Amino acid sequence: MTEKTVVLIKPDGMEKHVVGEIIARFERAGLALAGLKLVRLTQPILDLWYAHHKDKPFFPDVCRQIMSCPVVAMILEGEGAIQKVFDICGPTDPAEAAPGTIRKDFGTDKPRNVVHRSDSAEAAQKEMTLLFRPEEFFRLSKAP
Known part of the structure; x- marks a missing residue:
């Protein structure tokens, strides 16, 4: 089934200059870009994005880290896109x-794991x- 999903290249990915390599990995897996932009996330967006984490002690640190510089936001489309993106990340x-995997190759730890990915079709729709x-x-x- 053709699906759309969202991936963010987080500030640590931007700082490591691996944006092109990350996008290339998705394209090599047969996923197509259906949306792409550079965006600075704001607290109101993150309050909605991470509503399920809002009361957790790590929430302020997550927000601070992800707002530290612009992120690349993309919509990827293809057969089984959500699972493919999970496998690649x-x-x-x-x-x-x-x-x-992207997180093993470029990530440092859980907060600095280079990418965010939608974990379900519902989450992808909300994030889009x-x-x-x-x-x-x-x-x-058709994806290539």
């Missing part, structure tokens, strides 16, 4: 990720709505 903790206007989505006939 690896688990949240780079220490638990397999070699060859928070970051992209409808005219910024591009419907592709």
